[in-house]
Amino acid sequence: MGFWEDVRAAAQELSSHPDATIISHIDADGISGEAILAQALAREGIRTTSVFVRQLEPLTMRQVPRDDSFKIFCDLGAGQQNLLEEHGLSNEEVLIIDHHVSQDCGTAYQQVNCLPYGHTKLSAAGVAYLVARELDASNADLAPLAVIGNVGDMMAREDCGLIGPAREIARDGASQGLIEIRERDLNCYGISTRPLHVCLSYNDDPFIPGISNNAPGAMKFLQRLGIPLRDPVKGTLVWEEIPDEHRKRITSALAQQLLAHGEGISRLFAESYIFPGEPERTPLRNAQEFATLLNSCGRWSRPSVGGSICRGDRGTAYRQAEHMLTNHRAVIRELLLYILETGVTELSHLQFIHVGDRYPDTIVGIGAGMALSKLNMDKPILIMVEQPQDPGLTKVSMRTTERVVGWGIDLQQAIAEASSALGGAGGGHRIAAGAYIPRESEQEFVRRVNELLSGQYAEAGAGHR
Numbered sequence: 001m002g003f004w005e006d007v008r009a010a011a012q013e014l015s016s017h018p019d020a021t022i023i024s025h026i027d028a029d030g031i032s033g034e035a036i037l038a039q040a041l042a043r044e045g046i047r048t049t050s051v052f053v054r055q056l057e058p059l060t061m062r063q064v065p066r067d068d069s070f071k072i073f074c075d076l077g078a079g080q081q082n083l084l085e086e087h088g089l090s091n092e093e094v095l096i097i098d099h100h101v102s103q104d105c106g107t108a109y110q111q112v113n114c115l116p117y118g119h120t121k122l123s124a125a126g127v128a129y130l131v132a133r134e135l136d137a138s139n140a141d142l143a144p145l146a147v148i149g150n151v152g153d154m155m156a157r158e159d160c161g162l163i164g165p166a167r168e169i170a171r172d173g174a175s176q177g178l179i180e181i182r183e184r185d186l187n188c189y190g191i192s193t194r195p196l197h198v199c200l201s202y203n204d205d206p207f208i209p210g211i212s213n214n215a216p217g218a219m220k221f222l223q224r225l226g227i228p229l230r231d232p233v234k235g236t237l238v239w240e241e242i243p244d245e246h247r248k249r250i251t252s253a254l255a256q257q258l259l260a261h262g263e264g265i266s267r268l269f270a271e272s273y274i275f276p277g278e279p280e281r282t283p284l285r286n287a288q289e290f291a292t293l294l295n296s297c298g299r300w301s302r303p304s305v306g307g308s309i310c311r312g313d314r315g316t317a318y319r320q321a322e323h324m325l326t327n328h329r330a331v332i333r334e335l336l337l338y339i340l341e342t343g344v345t346e347l348s349h350l351q352f353i354h355v356g357d358r359y360p361d362t363i364v365g366i367g368a369g370m371a372l373s374k375l376n377m378d379k380p381i382l383i384m385v386e387q388p389q390d391p392g393l394t395k396v397s398m399r400t401t402e403r404v405v406g407w408g409i410d411l412q413q414a415i416a417e418a419s420s421a422l423g424g425a426g427g428g429h430r431i432a433a434g435a436y437i438p439r440e441s442e443q444e445f446v447r448r449v450n451e452l453l454s455g456q457y458a459e460a461g462a463g464h465r
């Protein structure tokens with residue numbers, strides 16, 4: 001069967017069950033995927049209950065109810081099918097909607113997974129949307145949620161925009177006036193909420209000498225252009241509000257700055273996805289910032305608050321989420337400073353740090369990713385954190401850059417192999433991956449990952465080391 005046949009078969013299967021439990025992941029992709037499925041099923045008159053898990057593992061499997069409801073696994077499950085089997089789930093009561101590497105299993109669970117069909121830039125929310133649209137064409141109004149999931153899972157990052165089926169989904173949203181697709185926009189986070197100089201100084205993809213990591217430098221750069229960046233009523237303008245011709249002048253000056261330092265300009269531009277129906281200057285206004293809002297809910301153990309926002313709650317849930325977002329940013333900033341002040345240990349092919357039990361395991365990867373732009377960006381970063389609730393386990397996160405992935409580095413492969421060899425488990429993506437490992441094997445794990453990365457460099461023949 002092909003991917004689209006799997007989508008059709010899944011829609012058919014879903015419509016035949018009166019009750020369903022959706023088991024989804026706590027990140028932006030899982031939260032938006034769950035919201036798509038739950039709303040689409042509710043419209044069919046199917047009763048749903050949702051469960052969010054950090055990771056599908058023996059402990060969290062206990063949250064999967066042993067009842068007659070049909071079980072839909074979203075953004076997880078493909079790589080943990082043996083666990084579903086151990087839990088006693090039969091193939092008639094399960095549907096997996098995922099985009100992660102699939103695990104061989106004795107039970108043939110029904111699955112819609114874009115990955116084996118080569119759609120590597122589609123997230124689980126994207127797959128969930130395609131199934132929902134197949135259930136009923138009117139579910140196309142859920143396209144913005146799918147775009148948030150896709151963008152939140154970094155599906156737009158490598159190509160500076162969504163491609164393939166994910167782009168078609170964005171166009172679905174655009175044709176209904178729900179999404180404004182801005183082609184060749186500035187490739188920068190915070191276009192709806194941050195003052196432009198802050199936005200530019202936080203950005204490291206591309207790294208612009210004199211501007212990245214340098215807010216005063218970014219401010220001077222903009223002042224020299226003589227473009228008005230304040231409005232008498234609105235105050236400091238955010239990128240999204242700056243008039244077209246001014247935006248063009250700024251991007252061409254940024255391009256010149258890159259060229260003057262011998263850097264390419266291809267990553268200066270990216271497609272952005274704006275939601276014109278959402279209030280201006282809020283994180284709801286574009287896909288990237290909306291995804292961060294959902295991530296902050298999930299990472300601080302309130303994924304259902306994110307779910308309510310996806311269903312349109314702009315009252316209590318939104319206020320709670322704003323609060324979590326502020327806290328999320330503050331803790332990540334603190335972690336970032338901790339990493340930079342403490343320093344990392346450099347091995348031949350990676351740099352690592354252990355943060356003890358100072359930070360929640362759900363955010364260490366994000367902090368490490370941000371610290372990377374202030375460290376040696378050519379070496380992947382590995383961060384370890386203790387698990388207060390399970391002292392025998394260490395959580396590991398790794399991050400690298402598009403540039404290094406382009407050389408042939410695959411963190412998912414390295415982390416999955418090293419962790420499983422030591423009795424742990426992990427996965428993720430080439431650019432961002434994570435694992436749980438037995439605490440006593442921390443040193444050996446780091447050594448093995450370094451060795452595996454060294455092998456990847458050798459195989460790629462990159463000649464960078």
Ligand code: C5P
Pocket residue numbers: 055361362365366396397398425426427428429432433434435436
């Ligand atoms: O937790 P972290 O933010 O580092 O996760 C990065 C990526 O690695 C995510 O895609 C996550 O699903 C994946 N991961 C995994 N197994 C783990 C931890 C993380 O597949 N044990």
